[in-house]
Amino acid sequence: MDRPIRVLVAKPGLDGHDRGAKVIARALRDAGMEVIYTGLRQTPEQIVSATIQEDVDVVAMSILSGAHNTLLPKVVELLKVENVDDVLVIGGGVIPDDDIPFLKEKGIAEIFTPGTPTSVTIDYIRANLKRK
Amino acid sequence: MFEKEKLAQIKESFDSYNAKMEKSLEKRPERKTVFETGSGAPVNRLYTPADIPDFDYMTDLGIPGSYPYTRGVQTNMYRGRFWTMRMYAGFATAEESNKRYKYLIEQGSMGLSVAFDLPTQIGYDSDHPLSEGEVGKVGVAIDSLADMEILFGGIPLDKVSTSMTINAPASVLLAMYIAVAEKQGVTPDQLRGTIQNDILKEYIARGTYIFPTEPSMRLITNIFEYCSKEVPQWNTISISGYHIREAGSTAAQEVGFTLADGIAYVDAAIKAGLDVDTFAPRLSFFFNAHNDILEEVAKFRAARRLWAKIMKERFGAKDAKSMALKFHTQTGGSTLTAQQPENNIVRVAIQTLAAVLGGTQSLHTNSKDEALALPTEDSVRVALRTQQIVAYESGAADTVDPLAGSYYIEAKTKEIEEAAMEYIKKIDEIGGAPKAIDNGYIQQEIMDAAYNYQKDIEAGKRIIVGMNKFQIKEEAPKGLLRVDPSVGELQKQKLVDLRAKRDNSLVQQKLEALRTACQGDENLMPFILDAVRAYGTLGEICGVMREVFGEYQQSVKL
Amino acid sequence: MDLAERLLQGDKRAVARLISMAENHDPEAVEILKSLFSKTGKAHVIGITGPPGAGKSTLTDKLAKAIRKEGKTVGIIAVDPTSPFTGGSILGDRVRMNDLSTDPGVFIRSMGTRGHLGGLSKATQAAVKILDIYGVDYIFIETVGVGQSEVDIAKNADTTLMVMVPGLGDDIQAIKAGIMEIGDVFAVNKADRDGAKRTAREIDMMLDFNHSDWRPPVQMVIAVDNEGIDELLGHLKDHKKHMEDTGKLQQRRTLNSRLEIIDLVQENLMRMILDKSKKEEMINQLAVDVAVRKTDPYTASESILKEI
Numbered sequence: 001m002d003r004p005i006r007v008l009v010a011k012p013g014l015d016g017h018d019r020g021a022k023v024i025a026r027a028l029r030d031a032g033m034e035v036i037y038t039g040l041r042q043t044p045e046q047i048v049s050a051t052i053q054e055d056v057d058v059v060a061m062s063i064l065s066g067a068h069n070t071l072l073p074k075v076v077e078l079l080k081v082e083n084v085d086d087v088l089v090i091g092g093g094v095i096p097d098d099d100i101p102f103l104k105e106k107g108i109a110e111i112f113t114p115g116t117p118t119s120v121t122i123d124y125i126r127a128n129l130k131r132k
Numbered sequence: 133m134f135e136k137e138k139l140a141q142i143k144e145s146f147d148s149y150n151a152k153m154e155k156s157l158e159k160r161p162e163r164k165t166v167f168e169t170g171s172g173a174p175v176n177r178l179y180t181p182a183d184i185p186d187f188d189y190m191t192d193l194g195i196p197g198s199y200p201y202t203r204g205v206q207t208n209m210y211r212g213r214f215w216t217m218r219m220y221a222g223f224a225t226a227e228e229s230n231k232r233y234k235y236l237i238e239q240g241s242m243g244l245s246v247a248f249d250l251p252t253q254i255g256y257d258s259d260h261p262l263s264e265g266e267v268g269k270v271g272v273a274i275d276s277l278a279d280m281e282i283l284f285g286g287i288p289l290d291k292v293s294t295s296m297t298i299n300a301p302a303s304v305l306l307a308m309y310i311a312v313a314e315k316q317g318v319t320p321d322q323l324r325g326t327i328q329n330d331i332l333k334e335y336i337a338r339g340t341y342i343f344p345t346e347p348s349m350r351l352i353t354n355i356f357e358y359c360s361k362e363v364p365q366w367n368t369i370s371i372s373g374y375h376i377r378e379a380g381s382t383a384a385q386e387v388g389f390t391l392a393d394g395i396a397y398v399d400a401a402i403k404a405g406l407d408v409d410t411f412a413p414r415l416s417f418f419f420n421a422h423n424d425i426l427e428e429v430a431k432f433r434a435a436r437r438l439w440a441k442i443m444k445e446r447f448g449a450k451d452a453k454s455m456a457l458k459f460h461t462q463t464g465g466s467t468l469t470a471q472q473p474e475n476n477i478v479r480v481a482i483q484t485l486a487a488v489l490g491g492t493q494s495l496h497t498n499s500k501d502e503a504l505a506l507p508t509e510d511s512v513r514v515a516l517r518t519q520q521i522v523a524y525e526s527g528a529a530d531t532v533d534p535l536a537g538s539y540y541i542e543a544k545t546k547e548i549e550e551a552a553m554e555y556i557k558k559i560d561e562i563g564g565a566p567k568a569i570d571n572g573y574i575q576q577e578i579m580d581a582a583y584n585y586q587k588d589i590e591a592g593k594r595i596i597v598g599m600n601k602f603q604i605k606e607e608a609p610k611g612l613l614r615v616d617p618s619v620g621e622l623q624k625q626k627l628v629d630l631r632a633k634r635d636n637s638l639v640q641q642k643l644e645a646l647r648t649a650c651q652g653d654e655n656l657m658p659f660i661l662d663a664v665r666a667y668g669t670l671g672e673i674c675g676v677m678r679e680v681f682g683e684y685q686q687s688v689k690l
Numbered sequence: 691m692d693l694a695e696r697l698l699q700g701d702k703r704a705v706a707r708l709i710s711m712a713e714n715h716d717p718e719a720v721e722i723l724k725s726l727f728s729k730t731g732k733a734h735v736i737g738i739t740g741p742p743g744a745g746k747s748t749l750t751d752k753l754a755k756a757i758r759k760e761g762k763t764v765g766i767i768a769v770d771p772t773s774p775f776t777g778g779s780i781l782g783d784r785v786r787m788n789d790l791s792t793d794p795g796v797f798i799r800s801m802g803t804r805g806h807l808g809g810l811s812k813a814t815q816a817a818v819k820i821l822d823i824y825g826v827d828y829i830f831i832e833t834v835g836v837g838q839s840e841v842d843i844a845k846n847a848d849t850t851l852m853v854m855v856p857g858l859g860d861d862i863q864a865i866k867a868g869i870m871e872i873g874d875v876f877a878v879n880k881a882d883r884d885g886a887k888r889t890a891r892e893i894d895m896m897l898d899f900n901h902s903d904w905r906p907p908v909q910m911v912i913a914v915d916n917e918g919i920d921e922l923l924g925h926l927k928d929h930k931k932h933m934e935d936t937g938k939l940q941q942r943r944t945l946n947s948r949l950e951i952i953d954l955v956q957e958n959l960m961r962m963i964l965d966k967s968k969k970e971e972m973i974n975q976l977a978v979d980v981a982v983r984k985t986d987p988y989t990a991s992e993s994i995l996k997e998i
Contacts, residue, residue: 002714003713003714004777004778004779004802004804006710013250013265013266014250014251014253014254014262014263014266014340015250015270015339015340016334016337016338016339016340016341017338017339017378017379018339018379019378019379019380019466019582022579022582022583022690023380023579023582023583023586025690025780026579026583026690026780027583027586028778029690029773029776029778029779029780030773030776030778031776031778032776032777032778033778034772034778034779034781034802035778035779035780035781036781036782036784036800037688037690037780037781037782037784037785038784038785038788038791039686039688039782039784039785039788040339040686041254041262041339041788042788043261043262043792045791045792046788046791046792049791049792050784050791050798052702052703052706053702053705053706053791053797053798053799054706054784054798054799054800055703055706055707055709055710065250065265065266065269065270066265066266066269066270066505066506066615067264067265067266067269069265069617070264070265071264071265082703083703084703094503094504094505096504096505096609096612096614097608097609098608098612113470114469114470114503115469115470115471115503115596115599117589117590117600118586118590119590344914571743682915685748685786685914686785688782688785689782690780690782
């Protein structure tokens with residue numbers, strides 16, 4: 001692929017802990033990707049709208065508020081409503097292992113929990129893009 | 133303190149020691165070519181008096197309980213009584229949290245520390261669309277005085293001191309606390325506790341802001357003024373470096389940026405016409421304790437000395453209490469790992485020692501499951517026991533500032549103080565902390581440090597045991613605390629009931645009075661208190677203020 | 691349904707995908723733009739520029755909201771620099787436009803400069819056309835920087851808005867007269883700060899050298915408080931009307947088209963030269979030869995051109 005991968009980095013939910021989101025944004029940039037950063041308190045509707053307008057390859061959501069089981073599946077659902085089926089949706093943050101099967105079943109491709117090296121996320125994105 | 137001749141001798145012997153070392157290093161190299169502290173500052177092989185040539189005991193350290201307070205703010209520190217062991221807790225409903233508080237008091241916790249859920253922290257009721265999925269998750273959900281009455285039910289508010297981690301709507305929650313006390317027959321002047329009330333660090337690092345800078349600063353100074361008259365034992369602000377450090381700052385940045393925020397609050401209050409010595413004694417601070425124990429001890433000492441100088445020299449404070457930096461500490465959440473969580477107990481023990489050797493006034497210890505979920509009752513107990521072991525068994529609390537006079541500690545204390553001062557100067561040049569936040573300077577400095585730290589970990593330059601070295605195959609952790617998802621519905625129902633029961637026209641009347649006050653320049657506390665007493669909800673009260681004041685727009689620089 | 695049809699029917703995903711294709715030099719995007727070019731030229735294209743920290747994104751956000759109040763629609767292209775070292779970028783302008791994100795009458799697109807000299811990529815011009823065909827009434831192109839990128843914006847826009855802030859000290863003096871000349875409207879943002887009036891006066895003084903029949907207005911605004919926004923929007927509209935009334939809009943668009951044609955010729959030539967891997971090898975070899983003085987750069991370039 002001779003174009004930069006475009007990634008939307010978003011923080012759904014009300015928590016303001018954006019260290020992880022910012023670190024991953026920088027790491028993706030340094031890996032040659034175009035990162036669209038949207039800031040705090042993003043509703044699923046805002047995330048989906050940005051995903052469409054920015055025509056991103058990946059939606060990466062960071063959440064530490066505990067509302068992941070509500071908000072992450074909502075994003076996937078709304079993307080389906082809009083017939084967006086070629087975007088890789090991933091999540092990260094303080095998410096208990098027990099919740100991961102549920103989230104994957106709901107269409108979040110992968111969850112990266114605390115301590116994951118950024119290189120793992122970068123490699124995962126490169127290997128799992130839905131469009132070339 | 134050191135004689136010139138002696139210093140020269142020391143230097144000479146140090147040089148020859150170093151020369152000898154360099155030679156032997158060819159055969160037996162050291163573990164690393166560069167040694168650094170936990171926050172990346174250089175560490176030398178050996179410290180001697182030559183590292184602190186101008187050290188002067190009386191000016192640099194002095195007596196505990198006196199200027200410049202390097203050795204501590206009380207004269208005999210923990211020989212009088214231990215620090216307040218204060219465990220931050222709260223989740224789900226007021227009923228659930230009330231049970232946890234009573235448990236903690238039973239277990240020897242000496243003060244309450246209330247964690248609110250995110251909708252409460254951002255001024256939304258539980259039935260607001262943005263509250264979906266968030267109610268009761270990271271703390272207790274409080275929508276109105278009715279919830280607050282349940283939260284403190286059976287807890288005599290004249291006997292406990294209560295810390296509330298609340299910022300943008302701090303005025304509203306404080307008003308609710310006062311109103312609950314009234315119902316218990318406790319007058320405001322008997323109340324002891326702290327509200328965090330530090331909006332600047334919300335803009336910098338924590339993110340639960342509501343209003344723009346100016347009205348936020350007004351609310352804060354309104355609280356200063358109101359409490360100095362009505363709630364004199366209340367700590368009106370807890371100027372927080374904790375979250376700045378969690379966002380990835382270095383130790384020196386933690387001190388520099390926090391004290392720069394402190395300067396902004398003092399400036400704002402003076403500008404609002406308050407005399408510095410009426411409110412400054414009620415200012416308190418909140419720092420982090422990370423793993424590099426010696427650097428952390430130096431950090432706490434540096435913060436005390438620098439703040440004392442700032443209050444005396446910059447603001448001309450006269451009251452000794454205005455110059456004494458009192459602080460709460462929380463062990464570093466970001467230092468804990470999701471991998472091999474039992475190891476976190478050891479990390480927390482080291483951090484507890486750092487806080488105690490650094491002279492903290494109160495301490496929250498994190499539980500081992502912090503990186504995974506909210507703590508269970510069992511893991512909270514271990515965290516509290518960690519403090520009790522340090523207090524009763526370690527001996528660290530039996531003499532004041534025991535590390536003073538260590539060449540390394542004194543050199544680091546000075547180094548951190550100077551580095552922090554450099555940041556303050558830079559922020560002064562920009563025009564003060566609010567402007568340095570608005571233009572993204574502070575956030576960017578923190579982010580640079582955070583990103584370097586992450587890169588060091590990934591390159592293996594920094595070892596985190598169990599995470600990037602000494603890993604094992606692990607089962608998913610069991611028995612994590614889960615908040616019942618029906619909490620949201622429960623809170624919504626309570627709101628429906630409340631609105632049916634209360635005098636709605638009275639609420640409207642009080643909200644309109646608040647609106648008018650917001651548009652003018654009166655102290656807002658009495659109006660907020662009136663609305664709270666009439667059972668106006670948090671969302672309604674903050675809603676009125678949102679309409680008048682607008683909302684803060686985040687400044688992002690990456 | 692193909693992309694062109696979907697674009698004409700107002701499908702946002704088609705807009706977004708076409709912009710991506712243009713960014714990625716997909717020949718299909720060029721074909722679609724060829725076929726639909728006659729539908730462009732309706733939107734009021736406004737370039738917004740100024741030094742870093744001037745509050746351009748917030749100002750764009752407020753202008754867009756003011757336009758939405760009038761029932762008109764807006765497209766926003768926010769351009770940020772791409773890192774020359776990694777080819778990556780962080781595009782953060784949406785942070786200040788979050789309320790607009792879900793407004794059906796607004797389309798926001800962030801773009802990286804992707805190494806294109808001057809700060810504005812050719813793809814931006816394509817994006818403007820795509821949004822124009824899509825049918826928005828206003829198109830904002832927001833870009834950071836002081837220098838070449840401002841000139842590039844002027845090439846694309848009907849109206850160029852220069853955003854300044856007080857407290858930049860000598861920066862205004864440092865901004866060359868040539869850059870000042872491209873501003874059709876000036877905004878002094880953060881007008882509640884010390885020195886705002888002085889900044890406005892200084893701009894005004896420099897405009898004394900402007901002898902055309904349009905004297906750029908200087909509007910004081912406080913974007914975060916939504917102050918002065920309606921007035922500023924009024925100036926932007928007045929400028930467009932003035933340009934139309936005096937026939938200057940046609941002149942400017944002719945000039946812009948001319949520049950665009952030349953750019954495209956240059957770019958296509960370069961592409962023809964560089965795309966073929968064989969020629970890449972040839973250039974590499976010639977570079978070595980020049981470096982060791984086996985040949986000279988003049989002869990080398992002539993021998994490449996002969997290949998085409």
